[in-house]
Amino acid sequence: xxxxxxxxxxxxxxxxxxxxxxxxxxxxxxxxxxxxxxxxxxxxxxxxxxxxxxxxxxxxxxxxxxxxxxxxxxxxxxxxxxxxxxxxxxxxxxxxxxxxxxxxxxxxxxxxxxxxxxxxxxxxxxxxxxxxxxxxxxxxxxxxxxxxxxxxxxxxxxxxxxxxxxxxxxxxxxxxxxxxxxxxxxxxxxxxxxxxxxxxxx
Amino acid sequence: xxxxxxxxxxxxxxxxxxxxxxxxxxxxxxxxxxxxxxxxxxxxxxxxxxxxxxxxxxxxxxxxxxxxxxxxxxxxxxxxxxxxxxxxxxxxxxxxxxxxxxxxxxxxxxxxxxxxxxxxxxxxxxxxxxxxxxxxxxxxxxxxxxxxxxxxxxxxxxxxxxxxxxxxxxxxxxxxxxxxxxxxxxxxxxxxxxxxxxxxxxxxxxxxxxxxxxx
Numbered sequence: 145x146x147x148x149x150x151x152x153x154x155x156x157x158x159x160x161x162x163x164x165x166x167x168x169x170x171x172x173x174x175x176x177x178x179x180x181x182x183x184x185x186x187x188x189x190x191x192x193x194x195x196x197x198x199x200x201x202x203x204x205x206x207x208x209x210x211x212x213x214x215x216x217x218x219x220x221x222x223x224x225x226x227x228x229x230x231x232x233x234x235x236x237x238x239x240x241x242x243x244x245x246x247x248x249x250x251x252x253x254x255x256x257x258x259x260x261x262x263x264x265x266x267x268x269x270x271x272x273x274x275x276x277x278x279x280x281x282x283x284x285x286x287x288x289x290x291x292x293x294x295x296x297x298x299x300x301x302x303x304x305x306x307x308x309x310x311x312x313x314x315x316x317x318x319x320x321x322x323x324x325x326x327x328x329x330x331x332x333x334x335x336x337x338x339x340x341x342x343x344x345x346x
Numbered sequence: 347x348x349x350x351x352x353x354x355x356x357x358x359x360x361x362x363x364x365x366x367x368x369x370x371x372x373x374x375x376x377x378x379x380x381x382x383x384x385x386x387x388x389x390x391x392x393x394x395x396x397x398x399x400x401x402x403x404x405x406x407x408x409x410x411x412x413x414x415x416x417x418x419x420x421x422x423x424x425x426x427x428x429x430x431x432x433x434x435x436x437x438x439x440x441x442x443x444x445x446x447x448x449x450x451x452x453x454x455x456x457x458x459x460x461x462x463x464x465x466x467x468x469x470x471x472x473x474x475x476x477x478x479x480x481x482x483x484x485x486x487x488x489x490x491x492x493x494x495x496x497x498x499x500x501x502x503x504x505x506x507x508x509x510x511x512x513x514x515x516x517x518x519x520x521x522x523x524x525x526x527x528x529x530x531x532x533x534x535x536x537x538x539x540x541x542x543x544x545x546x547x548x549x550x551x552x553x554x555x556x557x558x559x560x561x
Contacts (some may be wrong), residue, residue: 185370237394239426276430277424277426277427321425325372330368337380
């Protein structure tokens with residue numbers, strides 16, 4: 145329900161700020177890497193952490209202008225990497241590969257002609273390859289808050305190169321962790337750096 | 347809507363999402379699992395490099411299915427892949443050998459024997475530390491056998507419980523407990539792992555082992 149409220153809020157924000165704008169659709173595709181903080185912190189004898197390795201990530205977005213310096217954007221991303229397990233700081237195997245899909249509604253504002261900020265609200269879904277251990281009973285959808293910066297370098301009227309930084313925050317827990325006695329959820333921050341291009345309908 | 351207002355909404359949303367981190371469980375209560383062979387206390391768990399543990403099962407009285415279920419039961423006790431096992435067709439390369447029948451008499455005098463007796467069937471797991479106390483001789487041998495004619499009596503629950511119990515021994519749970527709710531109770535009745543079984547299995551799998559598996 146919390147997730148629904150946040151997505152609904154993002155929709156209302158975008159709709160409330162909307163002005164007639166049928167043109168200037170901007171499509172952006174970026175490829176980069178995303179790093180994450182630990183999904184699980186435990187201690188049996190020594191501290192145990194489950195943390196995704198650096199994940200190759202594809203970022204896609206489509207935006208429309210909603211004000212003079214403001215765009216509403218629908219953002220999607222997908223990245224996958226290994227969920228590494230460390231014990232006492234040493235490698236202790238892995239929990240298989242872990243995909244992370246996000247869908248978010250964003251507002252994008254201009255800082256200067258080439259630099260823009262973005263704020264996002266959306267959802268994140270982890271997709272583990274191994275349905276065992278902490279992922280035995282699946283992973284619930286998580287609400288997501290994101291922020292980012294884009295630097296655009298125009299190549300033509302329509303095409304620009306884009307360097308993007310993406311940060312997002314969500315909370316992680318699973319049914320298996322709750323059944324094992326974990327209370328609450330783990331704060332997870334992710335940071336991505338990506339390079340790509342955008343195309344703008346004139 | 348101004349940028350300032352948007353930033354305020356975003357900050358409030360972030361604040362609503364954030365609070366303290368999760369709290370990990372204490373992994374208690376648990377029970378003593380180590381094998382005490384005075385003056386030593388022996389602890390064993392399968393090294394990560396040997397996972398999945400290779401188990402050969404005699405194809406009799408539906409035992410392969412019972413062992414598969416027992417593997418799944420114990421696998422579910424772990425969060426970080428500490429245990430996994432597969433059935434193999436070659437008993438010579440197996441880490442654990444499960445036979446349907448009583449423990450051979452000649453083995454009793456030379457090895458430690460973990461015996462359990464559930465009404466209807468019995469089980470034994472041989473923990474062979476004959477070479478040195480700090481080496482576990484592979485394969486670990488398990489014996490499950492009916493006390494009554496399986497054709498006359500439904501022993502499937504008995505086999506399921508006893509197999510899970512004996513597989514627990516092969517994980518390193520070398521002692522019996524005094525709580526009837528534990529699968530590792532000497533005469534087990536529980537049809538599922540208790541919290542104590544799960545906690546103990548988790549702790550033993552991270553406890554420094556002083557028994558090394560050897561062939």
